[in-house]
Structures are given as structure tokens and as C-alpha cells.
Amino acid sequence: MLRTLYDKLWDSHVVHAEEDGTALLYIDRHLVHEVTSPQAYEGLKLAGRRPWRIDSMVATADHNTPTQGWEKGIDGIADTVARLQIETLDANIREYGALSYFPFLDPRQGIVHVIGPEQGATLPGMTVVCGDSHTSTHGAFACLAQGIGTSEVEHVMATQCLLQKKSKNMRVVVNGQTGKGVSAKDIALALIGRIGTAGGTGYAIEFAGSAIRALSMEGRMTLCNMAIEAGARAGMIAVDDTTINYLKGRPFAPREDQWERAVAYWRTLTSDSGALFDASIELDAGRIQPQVTWGTSPEMVSGIEGAVPAPEDFADPVKREGVERALQYMGLTPRTPLTQVKIDKVFIGSCTNSRIEDLRAAAGVARGRRVADNVKLALVVPGSGLVKRQAEAEGLDKIFIAAGFEWRQPGCSMCLAMNADRLEPGERCASTSNRNFEGRQGNGGRTHLVSPQMAAAAAIAGHFADVREIL
């Protein structure tokens, strides 16, 4: 039978199946962070259980960690509740162990979805879980990577398995060539604009097509990262040379004596030609403009050449009301061209766009320019300590600092504002993160999702700008 990549990944992990199709899926890699794990460890403890296989676990603290004041050590975390959560993870790892732990202040610490691939802890053919919805990111490596809730975190710890029913298959084919200034982020946003934030609900999405093949691993991770924003728990991309070249030599990648064998297996991780998908979407990469969201859901998005819509553009009453509420929250007037929308802050970071390629792209726009006077804060937060070091080796930090950006320590930072980096009520931000929900970046804050280049362009202009005119 012809099978999709998702079918293959699924089939190769089923340990047991119930009559209704609910399966026990074996989990190869369990990524852990401080926010969604404490209750799981507590549950484990209360039941007197131990983790099934600690060498499947890789942990880090990223959501709560500050992006400055690291020289003060753990005492630099002023928020005692956040600090307790970070210390709780330290204690749990001490007690139970893990394959690897990158605690706060470790030079390799960073956002869990950045460090997994960077360390080679994410490999093709794996099932990867993490108590975090953006685990879909890892699907870029042809693995079945999914976000899970805390009860499931505990379940995976205790049993090395996840109880799950199979999703349907969706293929998103992006053919053609993206124009300059158009990145994986724009492909992701354009897709969500097309199918909506519930468009992928119940599906696992495979991204395919010439424009996807042309993406670097960083770009593929950006795209799979946003699969969850399209409603799909998992996004994935087949193995090719790009995947294999990226993995070679990473700390947890197969050693030399096993490398060839691993690669031979990985090469089979593609959809069979002619395999059936339950749904198919096609996008033409050449027609995608740089994207900017204008509302409070990632599907409320437009090309930069567009304008803020009016509620009456939407026929469905629930949608219309949603748009009305969104415009009110965002403080936007219908029909305003997006290039006239002024911003207060800029955030370049998050598991969507904080990898070296993202920082290079943003620095390319910032080089030799200055952040506009009306922009109060322009933050660059690398995804990990290693990304930061690499960027510094390339002199990107100097470019950003010279242009008036702040160069910070790695972490989730203003993506969800659990630490001190946040928007004040009413502030408008050009952000490379993945969610523009109400209050996401700070109570009352207004988030516009964009690519790193578009964020840098907005920082320089003081309002959204078409980066294609700057490049």
C-alpha cells in the first residue's frame, strides 16, 4: 500500500492499538521545559513511579528565564514565582535525570525547539513530544513531532508512550520561487490566511513542493513551527540532502559507525508517490508577498501591499464580530494601508524566528541603518546560547547594536512575556513570533506577526514597510 510520510512515521511507532483505533505510540524523544513539567513530575512522584527511559529526555529552562542580568546568576530573576519554577525543574532533573539538561545560564541553553535540532537531539524517523504546542517545529526533520498537555507529559514519562488516535493526512504543496524579501514565515502566514487557524484541525500536514525543497532547515523549522497555528498538531517535511547535511556532526546525531545506516533509513522517510492525502492545498510561492497580521488571530493577515479590512468585508456574522473586536483591540481603522501603521516596539526572536539564518536576514536589513525615533525598544533575542555565539562570531550583534537594537540573552522572552520583556497596554509591536492573541506579549499589547526582515524594516521605518523596497 502506498503510504504518506505521516503514515510511515505512525506505523513505525504503534506498540498497541485499541479497537477504536486509539494507539499506544512509542516516543523516542521527550523534550522538557519548566512550565509544563512540574505538575507531571509531581504526579509521577505521588504515584511512586519513575521515568521509563531518561535517556529519551532533553530538558531546558526557557519560558521564564530573563534575557538580561545573567551576571547576577539565579538571583537576577526578580520574579520569585518564576524562579521557583526554574529551580523546580533543576530539582526534578537532579532527582530523575535526563539525557541532557541545559539549565538557565548554561552556554547551550535556549528555546527548547531551537536547541533540540541544534544538538541533533531531533532526528528523522523519531516521534518527538514536548509539553508545548510548537513542538511541530521538529517535523522539519521528517519526524512526528507533537505538542502534548501536562497529563500526557506525565504519561510519556511513566510509559514512554502516548495514547493517540491517528490524524488525517493533509498535503500543502508550495511550488515556484519566492521573491526576494519573502521567507518561510511569509509562506506560513499566507497559508494560515488561506485555510484559517482551524484549517488544519484534525490533520497532520506535510509540506512539499519546490519552494519547500529550496528552504534551508531553519526555514523549514519556521514553517513547521506555524503548522499548529493552522490548527495541525504536527507539520512535517520529507528527508533530503538538506536534512542530512544539517545533522552531520551534531552532538547527538548518530556516530560515524552508525551514520551510513541511519542515512539509508532516513532516505525512506518520504511520502510514496501516489500516496493518498485526505486534503490538499496548493500555493504559488511567486505570488506570496511579505505578510503582516492586523488582528488577534494569525489568520487575520494580509500582504504588505494590503490594508486593514473592514468588518463588513466578512459575510459570516461570527467572523464579522470577531474582526470588529480585533480591530478595536488592535486600535486600527478600516482601510488604513498597512504601511501607515506605526509601531512602538520590535521583537526579533521566538522558536519561529530566532535561528542564525533569521538573525542574518534581519541584520542584513539593519546594517548601516538606524531604528526610527518613535520605536521605544527593538529587541533581538537569539534562540539559544549557540546561536548567540555564532551571531557574535559573524559580527551580527555589532550591526544590531549600531542600529539601535538591544542584543539579549536567549529564551522565549517577549514571545509570551512570562519574563520581564513585554508590551505595555496599547503598545504596538512588530514581532517575529507566532501568536498575536490578545495580551500574548503583555496585557493590552498589540502584536503584528511578521518575518525577521519585515520586523527589521519596520524598526527602521517606524511603521510597517515593504522590505522589498529596502533590499
Next chain:
Amino acid sequence: MQKFNRLEGLVAPLDRANVDTDAIIPKQFLKSIKRSGFGPNLFDEWRYMDHGEPGMDNLRRPLNPNFVLNQPRYQGASILLTRDNFGCGSSREHAPWALEDFGIHALIGTSFADIFYNNCFKNGVLPIRLPKAQVDELFAQAQATPGYRLGIDLDTQTVKRPDGLALRFEVDQFRKYCLLNGFDDIGLTLRHADKIREFETKRRIEQPWLFA
């Protein structure tokens, strides 16, 4: 996990699509290392006029009178009517914890985000998917009728309206069985421990690089 069998309760209509988990329980409350106590901060940004932080005395905070769950007629609601894509966004299980802690034990809507849907079952909260036309009618009836109540029976998979009409819903049989019995998932899975070990041994041989 908590059992769920039958529920008869007051219905509150939350008439918005794409209600995300950041709205259900804002991130500042995720710093807790406990599973309980999230109820007072359910829908925090919509429910209160001020900005909420952990540790505040929620009883002294100014309520937003326009928010549906603050209206006198919906006090004590245990069933929440929702629109499309409820629970989208993060995997935080704090969302169903907050709903459950507040007293919401069932949700009825057209669609739920996958991870959230899953998390509900683990916490004795039943998310029910119904066709749009039926949900529209429930909204209309709930809004028009003070004290509007529904009866939910998981065993027969029905939602019973006050006018006697029974709406049938689908649910995975395995999930239903676990919820009806309040089974501990982990305990159930560990019955297959030998199978898991067997699978693991095979995997160790076939893909040794996956094992440190």
C-alpha cells in the same frame, strides 16, 4: 482521572470564535507549579477590569459586568457554549484545569483545537462537538431563555434540550470508556508494559542511534 457520566446544568454562551488558551488562562498564571487554583483566573483579561497577577486577592478585583460569566443569570453555569476552534493556541493543560476549577464540566461547540480537546478528557471535562446549525440553535435558546439548562449523558452520547429534543454527539469509544470509569491512563497503559519493552528492544537493534 476524574469520572464523567451525566451532567445537568446551567448553560453560559460564550459567543466568540477562536477563543485561545491565552484568553482562557493568561500566561502569568502558568508560573504556578500546582494543578489547582486556576479557576479564579479563568478568562482573567475578560473577566476583570484590572490586570491580574498571581497572588492577588481576586475577590477584591473589579469585575467586567459585560463579560458573560459575570452576568447574574449565568452564575453557577457548568456548561459552556462555544464557537469554532475553541482552545486554539498553546498546549497548556492549565486551560482545562481552570475551566474545571471554575465549575465548567462540559463544553459544547462546533470545533475544538486538537491538543486542548485531548487535555479536556484527561481532566474530566467533556468537550462536545455538534453541527453548526445545532450550536446556533443552542446559542439562540440559551440567550433567549434565562435559566437555560441542558442535560448531558455521555453513556448514550446525547445532549438533551429543555424542549425534549435529544442531540446525539460522537466521541471516541476509548476516551468515553476512560471518562465513564475515571480510569488512570497511565495505569491502563502499564498493562501493556511487556509490549512496550518488546517494542523497545526491537527498536534498539534496528535504530541503535536512538538510544544513548
